[in-house]
Amino acid sequence: AQKVTQAQTEISVVEKEDVTLDCVYETRDTTYYLFWYKQPPSGELVFLIRRNSFDEQNEISGRYSWNFQKSTSSFNFTITASQVVDSAVYFCALSEYGYGGATNKLIFGTGTLLAVQP
């Protein structure tokens, strides 16, 4: 069965600190997708990144970076120099690699509430 675990339920940091959100997943599939989403208080899901299981290259995008380690089934997310506007719930999600590379149902972790204090 597929499962996503986000062990950190809440994290509180002071503005400008770096913060890493952990994500560990379980799947029997050899190919799959991993995602990170941000959910601010408004409730709308904001897509942050998608990774294919066969692409372990880590990525940096502005203040965001991701560390995908297939050997440990982890897909961690780091925010550098955090800002108050980063305060939100962050979800890690897993999807099987469907027909033609399609993404199918998303299995979400329980989310990490990040509070950035000014």
Add this chain to the structure above:
Amino acid sequence: GAVVSQHPSRVICKSGTSVKIECRSLDFQATTMFWYRQFPKQSLMLMATSNEGSKATYEQGVEKDKFLINHASLTLSTLTVTSAHPEDSSFYICSARRFGGDEQYFGPGTRLTVT
């Protein structure tokens, strides 16, 4: 591009009534739409997957006679909560995907409160 809308954004209804929620892909054809439910301070859980022109596939534990899903066109899927009860109060979010697409585009969600 790839915008998904939901209507209404918020709805309050009385126990026993039915509520319909619309999910529309505004600028692309969505062959598949997904309906998720999120209870307060909890994660998102998939309720059902709908393919245009086919019956929806429901996740285990989701009552298909209570949560009616229709995906009659490539741009519209509807979720009807029949005989709603207070325990159905939740945040309902849809997502839409093109045929073979590797991305799901999420709607802004609908907050349902049943009194």
